Amino acid sequence: MTLTGRIPRKFGNLSFLVSLELGSNNFQGNLPQEMMRLHQLKFLDLSVKNLIGKVPSWFGFLHQIQVLNLRNNSFTGSITSSFSNMSTLETLNMNINSILVQIPKVTGKLINLRVLKLGADQLMGSIPFTIFNISRIKIIAFTGNSLSGSLPNGLCNGLPILKEHYLCTNKLHGHMLTSLSNCSQLQILSLSKNEFDGLIHSEIGKLNLSINQLSVLIPNSLGYLTHLKLLNLAENNLTTLSLTLNPLNGMLSASTGNLSTSLRNFYANVCKIKGRIPNELWNVSRLLDLDLSRNYLVGSIPTSIGNFRNLQGLSLSNNKLTGFIGDQICKFQHLGDIYFGQNQLSGLLPNCLGDITSLREINLGYNKLSTNIPPSLGSIHDLVVLYLSSNNMAGSLPPEIGNLKAATLIDLSMNQFSSRIPREIGGLQNLENLSLRHNKLQGAIPDSMSNMVGLEFLDLSHNNISGIIPMSLEKLQNLKYFNDSFNKLYGEIPSVGPFKSLSSQFFIHNEALCSSSRFSLPPCPISSKHKSNRNKLLVLFLLLGLELLFVPITYLFVWIRYGKGKRAPQQTDALSAITRERISYYELIQATDALSESNLIGTGSFGSVYKGVLKSGTAIAVKVFNLQLDAAFNSFDTECEVLSSLHHRNPIKVITSCSNLEFKALVLENMPNESLEKYLYSHNYFLDIKQRLSIMIDVACALEYLHHGCTSAVIHCDLKPSNVLLDDDMVAHLSDFGTSKHIGDDESDLYTKTLATLGYIAPEYGLDGFVSTKCDVYSYGIMLLETFTRRRPNEFEGDISLKQWPYDRISPSRGRIKILQIIRYRRGNSDPQPADSLSAITRERISYYELLQETDALSESNLIGSGSFGSVYKGVLRSGVAIAVKVLNLQLNAAFKSFDLECEVLRSLRHRNLVKVITSCSNLDFKALALKYMPNGSLDMHLYSHNYFIDIRQRLRIMIDVE
Incomplete structure (x- = not known):
């Protein structure tokens, strides 16, 4: 029901009235003066739209009034001095009236005021500074007036709990306030549509600065406004907005499209932005450079992206974008860079992409694109970088790729490209990096590639390339990396030019490559002409040799037969005591099916282990050392030295070896049941309590032999389940002696820089680097607990460890103290006494x-x-x-x-x-x-001060101390 007419004068007789709410009615005319007698009134709502006349002066007689709402009327005149008598007033709302005067200073005397709203009242002049001394005020709203002047710099000094301040659509001017940090409760500051200038400060939670004259960079500190929900910079002169590396943790709202029309550069990379890219963003049509990379954006690229006709740089990489790259991108006739890598984009590359002749870099790697390369890309003559790695692209490489004369990097790896490498690619003389690895390319390596004189990096591995390696590639003097492994190549490997310094690993797993012994490959067959001449020379020298050596050989035979002399000692290497027979690299490759992944049975710190079968039918395990690690050479030598002196059933046995400058391997006795680790942690395998006990007895026997049965004690230094191998009868054999140490009779311990596996390291080993046989005993104790509990030593957190866990699980009645006193490692037995x-x-x-x-x-x-x-x-x-x-x-x-x-x-x-x-x-x-007192200060000081430095060993020791 809506009341109309005038407000009855008899309302003035309701002397005990506390609340009078007349809002949402249609009363007209003036307020009756009789209402001044309502001395008990606390709440008065007169927002009835049609009241007229001057602002009544008798409001000052309402001494108990707390809320006065005169919103949406046609009151005129000014606020009289009698308003100061309303000392209890907390809310004054006079929005939308016709007060054509200044805000009176008397308003500042309303000391209990919480909310002051004088919006759209046609107010003029400056804001009285006395208002900024009302310490209890929370909301000030002067929106939509004609207020002028500047704001006091100390605005927040007298307003400690101010939360919302609305001053938009006025004529205020001057610099942005520098004391906003004093408004510790401030959440909303609306200054839009004024004439402010200067810098923006970072202490604001919700900021509206549209329609001003700002023309500087937004500060990076804006990103630390953790409550920021709206940033409106419309109708300014901003040219660059950079929010890079700030944790905004929010979404781009539709209001992003209200950014200044003069904006040229927008950088919001690494800002943790979520959600979709709003269509409204593309309204900022004059943008030249847009970077939203390394965020959490989802959804597709909006079709309205084509509005950026002047765009020169576009980076949306490292997000979670899906969908297709549409033809609308081709509208960017000035685009220089496209970075869409590391998303989930799919579909085809637009054929019109080649029409953007201004492109310099295209990065679409690590997506799900399932297209071929459009031949039109060959029209981008100034393209420098083409990066399409790790997609599902297929088809053949177009001959037009040879038109990319300016290119320095082309990476098409990890795709499904097939057919031949086009010979036109040889025209790319400026190309420095070409990667075609992990595709399905066929045919031969084009001889024209010898013309790519700038090439430094060439990777053709993991394809189906056949034929020979062109000798003309020896002319590529700048080539530093050339990988042809895992193909079907045959014939001789070039040996001069850049090939002199290449590793044999770059040519493995091919059909029939041959070369000098440096590459550990079979020697190449000699041609028929050279072979004929060589045979003639061999016959001649053989006849002469037989005649000259017949007599000496006869005497030598008689001397050996009757023992008239003693055989001179021969020089032997470390493995001569292990085996009298070597195996060639070629035989080893055949035995292991070219070291195929299907035969891989384990990896370690210094290499990998493959299973294989020799021609004799003997099953073997081949430990191949990774010679790219310097420590692998020492590990190989150490294993040779140690294993040559071991004669016991429980250490692993070596059958033979294969060793040269480029390749080192040990051929070990095959262990069909693999390692103890597999039986402990694989779901398909099980060891009963008797088997576990038997295995640990075998390991104990191996340790007892190493420590006390050898000429000089051997410390294994890396005892753990993965180094315990099991044969057909589940007998345990200790392996991996690459980090082991010999210890002399007069030594109790020795220092080493070689670290064992964390979790199994004895404390004194980890702290000081000194090892002894006790270190192996400690590791054995840890492994004993692990074997019977099936819990890894490094899976515990806090104060619980593998040593403590069984202690807590076994009740005293079951003898936990007796059990664990045997194994538990303790340094002291003094218990702390309670104290106050x-x-x-x-x-x-x-x-x-x-x-x-x-x-x-x-x-x-x-x-x-x-x-x-x-x-x-x-x-x-x-x-x-x-x-x-x-x-x-x-x-x-x-x-x-x-x-x-x-x-x-x-x-x-x-x-x-x-x-x-x-x-x-x-x-x-x-x-x-x-x-x-700690004279060396804190770890923090040594990590981040320029005057201090700690090496890797010191860092490790410190973290072991902390653990």
Whole structure:
């Protein structure tokens, strides 16, 4: 029901009325003066649209009024001085009236005001500074007036709880405020449609600065506005907006399309932006460079992208975009770079892409494109980079690719391209990097590739390329990397030019390549002409040799037969004691099916192990060392040295070896049941308790032999389940002696830089680098627990470890103490006694006065650090002991709890890696702990200060101490 007419005068007789709400009616005319008698009134809503007349002065008689709403009427005149009598007023809303005067200073006397709204009232003049002293005010709204002048720089000093400030659509001017940080509760500041200039400050949660004269870069600190929901910069003169590397953690809203029409560059990469790209973004039609890469954008690329006719750079890489790359991208006639890599884009490449002749770089790698390469790409004569790696692209390589004369990098790897490599590719003389690996290319390597004189990197591996390697490629003097492995090539490998420095690994897994012994390949057959001449020479020298050597050979035979002399000792290498027979690289390749992945049975720190079968039918395991690692050479030599002296059933046996400068391998006895690790952690395998015990007895026997049965003790140094192999009868054999050490009779330990596997390392080994037979015993204990619990030593967190876990799982009645005392590694047996506060840490207190003397009155020169609850100072006790004094800041309530907590914890701690407390000083006004002084400061200082440096070994030791 809607009431009409005038407001009855009799309302003035309701002297006990507390609330009068007349809003949403159609009352007309003036307010009756009789209403001034409503002295108990607290709430008055007169937002009835049609009230007229001057603003009544009798409002000042409403001494109890708290809310006065005169919104949406036609009141005129000004706010009278009598308004100051409404000292209890909390909300004043006079939006949408016809007050054609200034805001009176008397408004500032309404000290209890919480909300002040004078929007759309045709107000003029400046804003009285007295309003900015109403300390309880939360909302100020002067929107849609003609206010002029500037805002006081100290605006926030008197408004500590201001949350919303609306000043948009006025004539305010001057610089942006620099004291916004004092408005700690500020959430919304609307200054749009004014005449402000200068820098934007970063202390705002919701910012509207549209229609101003801003023309500078938006500061990077804008990205740290964690409550930012709306950024409106419309109708400014901004040319560059950079939000790079700021964690915005939000979505691009439709209002992004309201960005300044003068904007040329928009960078919002690495900002954690989510959601879709709004269609409205493309309304910023003058944009030249757009970078939204490395975010979490989803959905497809909007079709309205074609509005960016002037765009020169477009980067949307490293997102989660899906869908197709449409023809609309071809409207960018000035585009220089396309970066769409590492998304989930699919479909075809637009045929019109070649029409963008201004392109310099195309990066569409790591997507799901299933197209061929459009021949039109050959029209982009100035293209420098073409990166299409890791897609599902297929078909043949178009001959037009040879038109990309300016290209320096072409990467088409990890696709499904087939057919031949076009001979036209040889015309790319500026190309430096060409990768065609992991495709299905066929045919021969074009001889024209010898013309690619700028080529430095060429990868043709993992294809079906056949034929020979053209000798003309020797002319490529700049070539540093050439990989032809995993193809069907045959014939001789070029040997001069860049091929002199290439590794044999670049030619493995081909059909019938041959070369010198440097590449560990079979020698190439000699031609018939040379073979004929060579045979004639061999016959001649054979006849002469027989005549000249007949007599000496006869005497030599008689001398050996009757033992008239002794055989001279022969020089042997480390493996001569293991085997009297070598195996060639070619035989090894045949035995393992060219070291195929189907025969791979394991990998280690220095190489891989393959299964194979020799011509004799013997099953073998081939350990191939990765010679790209320097340590692999030492590992090979060590295994040779150690295994040559072992004669026991439980260490692994070596059958033979294959060794040259480019290839090193050990041929081991095959273990069909593989490793203990497989039986412990694979679902398809199981060991009963008897088998586990038998395996661990075998390992113990191997260790006993290594430590006490050899000429000099051998320390294995890397005992773990993956190095315990099982034969047909489930007998355990210890393997991988690459990190093992010999120890002399007069030595109890020795130093080593070779690290064992974390979790199995004995503490003294990890801390100091010294190893002894006790280190193997410790590792054996860990592996014993692991074998029977099937829990890895590195899967525990916090205070629980593999040593502690069984202790907690076994009840005392089942003898956990007796069981674990056998295995458990302990360094001491003193248990901490209970004590109150710090009495267990120290028996001596120190006075506040002494503490001041020892730290030079807590001077800043002795300050060495600060934390959440206090500061740390350096000092020296009277005894000469250097200390660090941690002084708690008792102005923080949490500091008391922190002090008590440290007391409670430290009283029970006894460990070399925990900071020690010397004494304490405590009273109601002062609390401090005197700690052991650490002269080298903190790890943080050594990591990030330019004057300090710690090497990799030191870093590892530090982290082991922390663990």
